[in-house]
Amino acid sequence: MLDHIVSPIPTPDYDWQAADAAHHLHPFSDHKSLHQGRVRIITGGEGVYLTDDAGHRILDGMAGLWCVAVGYGRQELVDAATRQMQTLPFYNTFFKTATRPVIALADRLTAMAPGDLNHAFFASSGSEAVDTALRMARTYWITRGKPGKRIILGREYGYHGSTTLGAAAGGMVDMHRQGAVLPDFAHVMPPYWYGYGGQMSPEEFGLYAAKQIEDKIREIGAKSIAAFIGEPIQGAGGVIIPPETYWPEVQRICRENDILLIADEVITGFGRTGRMFGSETFGIAPDIMTLAKAITSGYIPLSAVLVGDRVADVLINETGEFYHGFTYSGHPVACAVALANLDILESEGLAARAEAKGARLRGKLAEALGDMPIVGEIRGVGLIGAIELTADRRTRRFFERRGRVGTICRDHCFANDLVMRAVRDTMVFSPPLTITDDEMDEMVARAARAIAATQADVRSEIM
Numbered sequence: 001m002l003d004h005i006v007s008p009i010p011t012p013d014y015d016w017q018a019a020d021a022a023h024h025l026h027p028f029s030d031h032k033s034l035h036q037g038r039v040r041i042i043t044g045g046e047g048v049y050l051t052d053d054a055g056h057r058i059l060d061g062m063a064g065l066w067c068v069a070v071g072y073g074r075q076e077l078v079d080a081a082t083r084q085m086q087t088l089p090f091y092n093t094f095f096k097t098a099t100r101p102v103i104a105l106a107d108r109l110t111a112m113a114p115g116d117l118n119h120a121f122f123a124s125s126g127s128e129a130v131d132t133a134l135r136m137a138r139t140y141w142i143t144r145g146k147p148g149k150r151i152i153l154g155r156e157y158g159y160h161g162s163t164t165l166g167a168a169a170g171g172m173v174d175m176h177r178q179g180a181v182l183p184d185f186a187h188v189m190p191p192y193w194y195g196y197g198g199q200m201s202p203e204e205f206g207l208y209a210a211k212q213i214e215d216k217i218r219e220i221g222a223k224s225i226a227a228f229i230g231e232p233i234q235g236a237g238g239v240i241i242p243p244e245t246y247w248p249e250v251q252r253i254c255r256e257n258d259i260l261l262i263a264d265e266v267i268t269g270f271g272r273t274g275r276m277f278g279s280e281t282f283g284i285a286p287d288i289m290t291l292a293k294a295i296t297s298g299y300i301p302l303s304a305v306l307v308g309d310r311v312a313d314v315l316i317n318e319t320g321e322f323y324h325g326f327t328y329s330g331h332p333v334a335c336a337v338a339l340a341n342l343d344i345l346e347s348e349g350l351a352a353r354a355e356a357k358g359a360r361l362r363g364k365l366a367e368a369l370g371d372m373p374i375v376g377e378i379r380g381v382g383l384i385g386a387i388e389l390t391a392d393r394r395t396r397r398f399f400e401r402r403g404r405v406g407t408i409c410r411d412h413c414f415a416n417d418l419v420m421r422a423v424r425d426t427m428v429f430s431p432p433l434t435i436t437d438d439e440m441d442e443m444v445a446r447a448a449r450a451i452a453a454t455q456a457d458v459r460s461e462i463m
Contacts, residue, residue: 127166416446
């Protein structure tokens with residue numbers, strides 16, 4: 001047992017995998033299954049590539065967990081953290097105090113954001129940001145004398161974090177089965193045309209999916225609903241991209257029923273969709289927006305809640321004390337890194353370049369995979385996308401046991417030194433925004449090998 005680790009390798013014979021199995025509980029993992037093998041120990045990163053302790057060079061097609069927008073190894077971010085730690089490593093924002101980095105970041109984010117999102121609250125994770133947004137929404141209605149407006153309306157396959165409030169707002173049934181169920185939450189179908197659209201055109205289905213929200217509001221009663229929360233693109237749900245008709249109709253429905261609209265931009269924020277925010281891509285004007293992940297490119301934990309004037313005016317002028325916050329709300333080092341990260345995003349034009357890069361990547365994937373019977377659809381916006389693996393591409397029929405084929409493909413990806421994530425039988429990707437044309441070609445080649453191997457494994461099931 002090690003009392004203190006002072007270097008990356010404490011002793012030459014230290015067994016990292018054994019120590020992991022003995023002591024480390026991983027997130028979102030079947031631990032018994034995980035430790036029947038040996039975990040892969042990641043030791044370094046540069047650009048879009050990771051290295052492990054066996055010397056493999058892995059192309060990270062997921063940018064960590066949707067977050068490493070500017071790539072690995074950016075010295076600018078290391079320097080920003082170092083300077084701030086030398087100056088002021090920590091102070092809180094309670095007790096009528098603030099620090100310069102948190103003030104500067106709040107000013108910058110609200111200037112960048114669409115609409116009237118003129119106020120910023122900080123936390124450390126997307127889950128905390130969502131919890132904050134939901135508390136704000138309910139506090140808003142309590143302050144306005146409508147405490148009965150408590151229900152949060154979300155969507156199936158929605159993902160809003162792992163804290164209990166966020167998981168209850170999300171539509172992940174496996175999380176609900178493990179205790180993330182609370183009263184005052186309801187869910188509607190997602191705008192998932194490939195899975196649910198039937199014989200409708202995408203445009204028809206977008207309106208149909210939005211109408212399910214309107215029908216649910218009528219069923220529950222608008223007087224009981226505080227907010228609708230939705231990701232512009234449902235990332236962890238399988239990169240579900242709504243038809244163009246969907247969000248304008250959702251926005252109309254929320255406004256007409258006096259329901260707050262919360263845009264969860266934890267994944268789509270900071271250039272992923274080809275605009276700085278997914279709300280800009282889809283024309284959404286939210287009352288509240290949650291941000292995390294690419295705000296620091298994952299280099300250090302930070303999240304933010306941007307609040308529109310309608311809600312902020314009530315919280316500031318009428319609520320009194322808002323009994324909510326975190327020790328690390330507006331951590332000065334995290335805010336300094338975020339400011340340096342925004343400098344990179346803006347100076348290198350990464351948001352604008354993501355649109356063209358994403359179109360090129362999807363085109364190359366279509367060339368390489370388009371004739372494979374297992375590939376039903378390749379979709380994406382900017383540098384976020386998905387490859388649907390289906391049993392019958394002509395009828396959009398899925399495999400009988402959802403998730404098995406995706407797991408097979410994920411393992412083939414990893415064997416080919418490529419990180420892509422499986423959501424059910426959908427392979428999702430979101431590489432760093434810095435990915436080059438040559439790196440995209442390499443990503444496509446590795447993906448094609450993995451999907452071809454998957455197709456060979458399940459050939460008897462494919463029509």
